[in-house]
Amino acid sequence: xxxxxxxxxxxxxxxxxxxxxxxxxxxxxxxxxxxxxxxxxxxxxxxxxxxxxxxxxxxxxxxxxxxxxxxxxxxxxxxxxxxxxxxxxxxxxxxxxxxxxxxxxxxxxxxxxxxxxxxxxxxxxxxxxxxxxxxxxxxxxxxxxxxxxxxxxxxxxxxxxxxxxxxxxxxxxxxxxxxxxxxxxxxxxxxxxxx
Amino acid sequence: xxxxxxxxxxxxxxxxxxxxxxxxxxxxxxxxxxxxxxxxxxxxxxxxxxxxxxxxxxxxxxxxxxxxxxxxxxxxxxxxxxxxxxxxxxxxxxxxxxxxxxxxxxxxxxxxxxxxxxxxxxxxxxxxxxxxxxxxxxxxxxxxxxxxxxxxxxxxxxxxxxxxxxxxxxxxxxxxxxxxxxxxxxxxxx
Numbered sequence: 546x547x548x549x550x551x552x553x554x555x556x557x558x559x560x561x562x563x564x565x566x567x568x569x570x571x572x573x574x575x576x577x578x579x580x581x582x583x584x585x586x587x588x589x590x591x592x593x594x595x596x597x598x599x600x601x602x603x604x605x606x607x608x609x610x611x612x613x614x615x616x617x618x619x620x621x622x623x624x625x626x627x628x629x630x631x632x633x634x635x636x637x638x639x640x641x642x643x644x645x646x647x648x649x650x651x652x653x654x655x656x657x658x659x660x661x662x663x664x665x666x667x668x669x670x671x672x673x674x675x676x677x678x679x680x681x682x683x684x685x686x687x688x689x690x691x692x693x694x695x696x697x698x699x700x701x702x703x704x705x706x707x708x709x710x711x712x713x714x715x716x717x718x719x720x721x722x723x724x725x726x727x728x729x730x731x732x733x734x735x736x737x738x739x740x
Numbered sequence: 741x742x743x744x745x746x747x748x749x750x751x752x753x754x755x756x757x758x759x760x761x762x763x764x765x766x767x768x769x770x771x772x773x774x775x776x777x778x779x780x781x782x783x784x785x786x787x788x789x790x791x792x793x794x795x796x797x798x799x800x801x802x803x804x805x806x807x808x809x810x811x812x813x814x815x816x817x818x819x820x821x822x823x824x825x826x827x828x829x830x831x832x833x834x835x836x837x838x839x840x841x842x843x844x845x846x847x848x849x850x851x852x853x854x855x856x857x858x859x860x861x862x863x864x865x866x867x868x869x870x871x872x873x874x875x876x877x878x879x880x881x882x883x884x885x886x887x888x889x890x891x892x893x894x895x896x897x898x899x900x901x902x903x904x905x906x907x908x909x910x911x912x913x914x915x916x917x918x919x920x921x922x923x924x925x926x927x928x929x930x
Contacts, residue, residue, distance in 0.1 A: 548839065548850065548880040551891075553784050555856055555879035557776055557808065559898055559911055561753040582755070582777035583903075584789035585866040589749045592787055592871065594779030615753045621915060625922025644743065655743070659753070669864065669873075671780040676787065676873075678864075681748040688744060696746070696904040698754070705754050705900065705911060706918055707893050713921070716754055717912030720816050720899050724906060727821030 559705035559714060564627055565593065566612035566652040567604035572638040573652035576601045577628030579706045580674075581613065589681040591663065594674040600632040602675045608650035609665045611679060614657035617702040618715055625713075646683035653685060658701040660685045754900040754909065759822055760788055761807035761847040762799030767833040768847035771796040772823030774901040775869075776808060784876040786858060789869045795827035797870055803845040804860040806874055809852035813899040816908055818851075841878035848880060853896040855880045 560579035567574055581593035591613065595602050605611045616624045623640060630637070643652040646662045653660035663679030670676075690700045704713050755774035762769055775789035786808055790797045800806045811819050818835060825832070838847040841857045848855040858874030865871075885895045893911065900909045915921075 548848075548855070548882055550841070551879045551881055553856075553876045553879050554781075555784070555854060555876060555891075557756050557758065557778050557786060557810065557856075558893070559754065559756055559900060560777070561755060563753065580778045582775045582787065582789065584775055584787070584869060584871050586791065586868040587749070588867065590866060592777070592779070592789075594777065594785075594787070596781065618915060622921055622925050625916075625918060625920070626925035627922070629919060629922045646745070653743075660743070661748075667864070669862070671785060671873075672783065673781040674779060674785075676779050678866075678871075684746050684748050685743040686746050687742065698902050698905060698907075698909065703754055704915060707898075707911075708918075710890060710893065711918040711920070712893065713915040713918055714893070715912040715915055716900060717910035720813055720908040720910050721820070722907055723820055723901060724824055725820065726817050726908070727819070727824040730817055730821040731825065 556708040558707040562616065562624060562704055562706050562713065564614040564616055564624055564654060564657065565601060566614060566654065567601050568608055568650045568652060569600060569604045569632050572636065573643050574601065574604065574632040574637050575627045575640065577624050584678065590666070590678055591681060592676055592678050594676050596674055605665055605677055606668065610648045610650040611663050611665065612651040612653050613661040613663060614654040615659040615703055616657050618704040620656060621704060621713055646685060648682060658686055658690045659696065754902055757811065757819055757899055757901045757908065759809040759811060759819060759849060759852065760796055761809060761849065762796045763803050763845045763847060764795055764799035764827055767831060768838050769796055769799055769827035769832055770822045770836065770849070772819045779873065785861065785873055786856065786876060787871055787873050789871050791869055800860060800872055805843045805846040806858050806860065806872065807846040807848050808856040808858060809849040810854040810898055811852050812897040813910055815851060816899060841880060843877060853881055853885045854891065
């Protein structure tokens with residue numbers, strides 16, 4: 546079938562769903578963020594794009610720290626709420642029980658199965674967004690989310706977001722092992738190489 | 741239950757799966773990339789992080805263009821293959837039928853439901869990776885992936901990657917509408 550050109554405002558989906566935490570005037574504030582990715586292996590760095598209009602960016606710059614919390618699907622309503630209301634208008638500090646790791650300005654959400662505390666290392670100013678690069682200095686979970694010492698996606702129950710249709714989805718079926726499935730094509734690739 | 745520290749390098753969440761394409765020495769090469777995200781609204785800018793040792797990184801820097809192709813789950817083997825073998829050793833140019841949009845050096849994969857062509861606008865050099873920022877100058881799909889003119893996830897069938905278990909996962913049931921379900925919390929929470 547023929548390819549058609551669509552508007553360039555296309556999204557990379559499915560996106561992870563995270564709650565980014567900062568302190569605003571000394572109070573924990575949380576924002577829902579989907580434009581986020583790991584970007585460096587060693588040290589572990591993540592990058593996230595935040596609209597300049599939000600209240601979280603200035604707090605990150607002030608504190609030089611932030612947290613990234615991965616909620617399970619039972620926190621979907623609260624997560625969506627954090628994306629709907631601004632910390633400028635509503636005090637979101639009572640929404641979650643928080644704890645702190647090494648960084649005292651990166652509030653971590655106790656109810657989230659995975660919590661990362663990050664030190665800001667670089668800010669790239671883009672036209673509508675800031676791209677914040679943070680080094681992960683601590684990562685926290687609970688025994689109940691692990692299987693054989695490793696985070697278990699079935700126990701953590703994260704969910705994903707797709708845009709522009711604005712839907713949340715659960716993680717579905719196991720679709721194969723990475724760095725393994727593709728071995729089956731290796732023969733074909735080699736044949737192509739010979740041709 | 742008590743929180744435990746699991747080490748800073750254990751970042752885990754479901755990541756999108758993409759195939760980043762570039763022309764390396766004149767031949768299309770594709771790499772499986774999960775470290776990819778949209779980062780700016782207007783103009784649309786995406787960021788992709790590639791290990792400096794990657795063959796694709798050479799092509800991105802040479803041509804100042806790249807593509808980001810989103811595969812459906814039927815391409816999971818091909819995607820994994822693109823992550824297993826390096827373009828330094830194997831010519832991956834015959835793996836997919838390619839086409840080109842406005843940029844003549846960003847090979848797009850015909851078999852992928854969504855293809856973005858990007859012009860490199862900035863390179864951030866990190867310790868082990870390059871973070872390439874690209875402006876999306878063209879986006880392509882097919883009528884069969886749309887419902888009422890919009891990309892339909894149930895037709896596109898994208899999939900996820902989880903680093904904790906080195907596994908690919910399908911997208912499951914739809915839970916709720918974003919920017920909507922949270923309204924139930926409003927007012928009633930405090």
